[in-house]
């Protein structure tokens with residue numbers, strides 16, 4: 044049985060998916076109005092339809108990635124970006140089959156591949172398809188090619204714009220299908236909206252953050268190379284968030300910088316005067332987090348994410364499995380529970396390599412007194428005098444701590460990929476249904 048708020052998220056999700064499907068086919072329907080497809084050349088017409096649907100899907104990618112909070116709310120940004128990734132492959136398939144079918148119907152069309160002699164519309168089609176291939180390859184193999192995230196992001200946007208422009212030049216130069224003025228205007232509008240969305244993301248959205256600055260109030264160093272940075276809104280009231288959600292952080296005076304990073308909030312959602320993010324030094328950006336000092340200016344865009352107990356208000360209790368810095372969203376949940384004087388049962392199982400890696404150890408010890416919470420630390424490399432659990436999270440460990448009626452609880456998992464997979468499996472081995480398990484992956488691409 045779905046709770047009231049889960050039902051709302053479900054129906055919102057159904058609404059957005061229906062709208063997506065409608066918009067995927069609407070432009071094709073518009074092309075078809077008043078047009079009599081040739082019966083003898085079914086495959087030719089089908090190939091044209093594939094081209095139009097593929098292009099529409101590419102245009103819709105700009106909406107998907109625009110980070111509209113209402114669209115992201117039912118699914119979560121990670122799910123949306125995964126969808127963006129896979130639907131690109133579907134769009135690429137549709138676009139690739141468009142010429143393949145044309146070549147199959149009439150092999151003379153192969154001449155269009157000779158870009159030096161081919162008409163402009165064919166040159167644009169070939170360019171667009173090659174760029175699409177490049178964007179997919181560098182996105183799928185970014186890590187293998189060692190392309191850093193910021194370079195990839197800039198390249199991705201530039202290629203995306205070029206793909207849309209060259210595809211539009213192809214479509215508008217095959218006058219036959221868009222001969223009516225209103226059809227040209229309709230398609231022109233779709234292309235313009237796609238390009239406008241890029242302007243919205245890069246210029247308008249950051250511009251909306253002007254006047255919504257945050258200033259660093261405090262920086263706390265933890266064990267395990269992690270720092271908690273507390274931000275205070277400057278002359279505005281901040282924003283409300285659910286415990287477990289995250290925001291995009293831009294450090295510095297200008298919100299227009301290319302470099303913005305997602306971090307979970309680790310503070311209580313009951314106090315909107317302070318937003319805390321706890322960041323582990325792992326790469327070039329996070330490696331410099333220790334240099335942030337009180338008084339520094341920042342911009343935070345959010346909240347995003349669906350990884351929150353507030354979406355499951357009817358749960359009998361909450362069980363959190365964290366690994367390493369994956370404790371941050373759980374810390375927000377636990378601090379919020381403490382502020383709300385939550386009296387439902389809570390369990391935190393926190394896995395780390397060594398004792399030195401445990402972030403928030405002392406605060407968690409203190410908070411035990413304020414909540415009905417069981418806190419279990421497990422260490423892969425425990426010290427000699429350790430009397431907690433040892434090893435990784437597995438089915439045997441969970442068996443010791445999971446309550447009766449395990450499926451009446453909601454489970455949250457966050458940590459490194461292998462830890463998350465192992466914890467999910469261990470829960471399922473203990474009879475927990477996958478529908479009761481929420482996961483937050485700290486990697487969007």
Ligand SMILES: Cc1cc2nc3c(=O)[nH]c(=O)nc-3n(C[C@H](O)[C@H](O)[C@H](O)COP(=O)(O)OP(=O)(O)OC[C@H]3O[C@@H](n4cnc5c(N)ncnc54)[C@H](O)[C@@H]3O)c2cc1C
Nearest residue numbers: 192303304305306307321322323326327328329371485486
């Ligand atoms: C929803 C979410 C919540 C997160 N919460 C936390 C948290 O609370 N604490 C914490 O320490 N880390 C968190 N992370 C991870 C954090 O965002 C990355 O570790 C950080 O962006 C890496 O940047 P870097 O330049 O230091 O590392 P790099 O070594 O340059 O990058 C490592 C990987 O991080 C990803 N990444 C890098 N830059 C960006 C970017 N600008 N935007 C998106 N992804 C990027 C890429 O996949 C990259 O391969 C979270 C990530 C996500 C998606």
